[in-house]
Amino acid sequence: MVEREGSTPSPDTNPNPNPMQVTQSIPQAHVIPGITQGERSKHSLVEMAQLIASELQTSIDELRQPTRKQEIRSKRQTAMYLLKLYGGFTLTQIGGLFYKDHATVLHSCRVVEWDMLTSKRLRDFINTMKETKLLKSS
Numbered sequence: 001m002v003e004r005e006g007s008t009p010s011p012d013t014n015p016n017p018n019p020m021q022v023t024q025s026i027p028q029a030h031v032i033p034g035i036t037q038g039e040r041s042k043h044s045l046v047e048m049a050q051l052i053a054s055e056l057q058t059s060i061d062e063l064r065q066p067t068r069k070q071e072i073r074s075k076r077q078t079a080m081y082l083l084k085l086y087g088g089f090t091l092t093q094i095g096g097l098f099y100k101d102h103a104t105v106l107h108s109c110r111v112v113e114w115d116m117l118t119s120k121r122l123r124d125f126i127n128t129m130k131e132t133k134l135l136k137s138s
Contacts, residue, residue: 045097048087052079055129064098074115078122080105081112082129 043051046060053060056075063076076098083094084105091102098105116123 043087045083045087045089045093048083049079049097052082052129055125066099077108077112078126080108082126084109086130 049060049063053063053075056063056078058072058075062072063079065072067073080094080098080100083089083097084091087094091105094100095102095105100108112122112126116126
């Protein structure tokens with residue numbers, strides 16, 4: 001049935017007459033990046049980021065700088081990858097911590113995955129973090 005402008009819609013065309021009844025409540029903690037806990041970790045995003053930064057022999061403040069220097073950029077990308085993979089945080093939450101958007105975090109994760117194919121040192125570091133630091137302390 002085609003409805004014309006100005007006509008009354010038939011009752012079967014709108015199964016939910018009151019759209020306000022179907023609202024999802026989102027806890028406030030999930031809206032603010034860096035506040036929530038990941039699904040796989042007992043640590044907050046900031047606590048995990050500090051742990052990862054110390055293992056990368058840097059500070060979280062240095063990782064949050066908007067620099068494109070290769071050394072800092074690769075450490076930041078590795079931190080983003082570890083937070084996503086083992087922290088269970090969303091791309092938006094991780095991006096909020098590093099002042100990046102979710103697309104940048106996704107790209108960083110893909111870069112690290114690609115680099116792991118050719119860098120045994122990076123693979124070993126990530127496996128060590130997984131086995132001894134991130135999952136064991138949760």
